[in-house]
Amino acid sequence: MTEEKYRSVKKYSASELVSIEREMRSRGKLVMGLNENLVERAIDDLLVLAEMEVDVADIAAKLEDCRWHLFEEIHGPRGLQGDFSDLMGSGTEIDSNYSVRGVPFEGAVKCPFLDPGKIKYLIHSYIVTRTSDDETLRFTDLGLHMLKEHHFFSGVEGYTRVDPEKAIDFFKLG
Numbered sequence: 001m002t003e004e005k006y007r008s009v010k011k012y013s014a015s016e017l018v019s020i021e022r023e024m025r026s027r028g029k030l031v032m033g034l035n036e037n038l039v040e041r042a043i044d045d046l047l048v049l050a051e052m053e054v055d056v057a058d059i060a061a062k063l064e065d066c067r068w069h070l071f072e073e074i075h076g077p078r079g080l081q082g083d084f085s086d087l088m089g090s091g092t093e094i095d096s097n098y099s100v101r102g103v104p105f106e107g108a109v110k111c112p113f114l115d116p117g118k119i120k121y122l123i124h125s126y127i128v129t130r131t132s133d134d135e136t137l138r139f140t141d142l143g144l145h146m147l148k149e150h151h152f153f154s155g156v157e158g159y160t161r162v163d164p165e166k167a168i169d170f171f172k173l174g
Helices: 003-010 012-024 036-052 056-075 141-150 164-170
Strands: 091-093 098-103 108-110 120-122 123-132 135-140
Touching: 012 036, 036 164, 056 091, 056 098, 056 123, 056 141, 056 164, 135 141, 135 164
Parallel strands: none
Antiparallel strands: 091 098, 098 123, 108 120, 123 135
């Protein structure tokens, strides 16, 4: 794995990481379990990706495609402005292998990696089902943001967690 893959952990100073971890813990189990270590969790997940030769961007792209597929079903082509809130409760077939549905709005939260007061993410959840075996994978808007922007899968106990091994198997990426 290249040095660049560790950029989300390395771009923060030790004191910033302590603050981020404190912010995550203050939210209960939304992002990370109370006994987890932010840096250890991030590095462990990145090592799984390296071992399986999959990039975090590949997983994020699959999840993003699932969310956009549901959005386009309701709003039309990408690029149109719309609110993801009206996707909740809706579902659609993505292709012959997967379907996706939105779960009703569950609150709003700021990304723990950003300065307080910046962007708030609605806790929309999406459940993707693999039709061959009815296996499901759940993700949230905040979890997708943290994957794309910070290469962080959330803690093992976190509500926003996307398990990298499960996602790799689920989407047959490895």
